[in-house]
Amino acid sequence: MSITGLVSVVIPAYNVGPHIAEAIDSVLAQDYPQVEIIVVDDGSKDDTAEVVAARYPQATLIRKENGGAATARNAGIRAARGEFVAFLDADDIWLPGKLTAQIDYFRAHPDVAMNCTGFSQWVSDERGVFPDPSTVIPDQTAIPVDAIDQEFSGWIYHKLLLRNFVWTTTVVMRRSLIDKIGLYDEHFRLGQDYEYFLRASRETEIHRLSRAYALYRQHPGSATARGRDYNYAADVIGRARAKWGLASPNGEAxxxxxxxERLHKIHFMCGYLFLKRGKAAKALDEFRSAVREKPLHLKSWAYVAVSALADLRARFGKTQTIKI
Structure with a gap:
């Protein structure tokens, strides 16, 4: 039984010792009165867990072996007691008024089970120093607190297939929605949030508040910035297309x-990145997938040839020379 009015804030954390305090402080600075903080340390090798334990006794700290963000978020959801569950990445921060605006919106719209907000980029300078948060927040005085982006609100499943405009750090969900859709799919090391929100969009309208209520910290250590060896976005979209088709529950499609076009672009760009990183075999798979989605795209065929040749050269280079 969830606690009425309580917001459970789930913060998965992995090697974010330098940033975790700012994230938690931004939750404690919220003016919403009923909050529980759940930090899930996903096997960090730095002092992340120690910082939380020493500085934030009011937070619930869960320590687990490294398993990825999906496993960490699931551990947090299982421990959550709130009527609402909010997500915050441990290297990002919330801006003042976020939770109050989102919970007030829920109370005014009882049929909406998930909402999110706008956000701003938070980029370091050449020394790796991040500017004062107040200097990167756009002027929002003209935007009503309860205003929503109409383009990104409603039954948005079909729109999410073309663009993931829901950012995890801004999301709050009713616990009743989580009980319907279940936990994150731990198959996905990346893209698990995209898959989760597509699932949610089959059960409820999702509304996005127009104001920016969070800052997205961009740095080399973030999950999206690290190199990857698998095209998660295409997998997520492909599975959704196969299971639910191209239409939202209200019929829009x-x-x-x-x-x-969307899948072709994803496969092509992923193939290009693999080729650039010297992973010719993976690049070849991606360019072949791009061709399947858009058979008349000559540039894709050209890159199939280039990556196939690069793959042959790589294989030949690893083969011992046989003297006849």
Missing amino acids: ISKQEIR
Whole structure:
């Protein structure tokens, strides 16, 4: 049984010792009165857990072996007692008024089970120093607190297939929605949030508040900045297309051409990145997938040839020379 009005804030954390305090402080600075903080240390090798334990006795600290963000968020959800569950990445921060605005919106719209907000980029200078948060927040005085982005609100499943405009750090969900859709899919090391929100968008309208209520910290150590060896976005979209098709529950839909364009672009860009990193075999798989989505795209065929040749050269280079 969840506690009425309580917001459980789930913070998965991995090697974020330099940033975790700012994230937690931004939650404690909220003016919403009913909050529990759950930090899940996902096997950090730095002092992340120690910082939390020493400085934030009011937070629930869960320590676990490294398993990825999905496993960490699931551990936090299992421990959550709130009527609402909010997510915050440990290297980002919330801005003042975020929770009050989102919970007030829920109370005014009882049929909406998930909402999110706008956000601003938070980029360091050449020395790695991040500017004062107040200097990167846009002027929002003209935007009503309860205003929503109409383009990104409503039954948005079909729109999410073309663009993931829901950012995890801004999301608050009713616990009742989580009980319907279940936990994060731990198959995904990256992209698990995208898959989760697509699942949610089959059960409820999702509304995005227009104001920016969080800062997204961009730095080399973030999960999205680290190199990856698998095309998660294409997998997520492909699974959704196969299971639910291209239409939202209210009947609004995108075309087959639009989804093919989307998947072609993802495969092509992923293939290009693999090729640039010297992973010719993986690049070849991606360019072949790009061709399947858009057979008449000559540039994709050209890169199939380039990556195939690079793959052959790589294999030949590893083969011992046989003297005849």
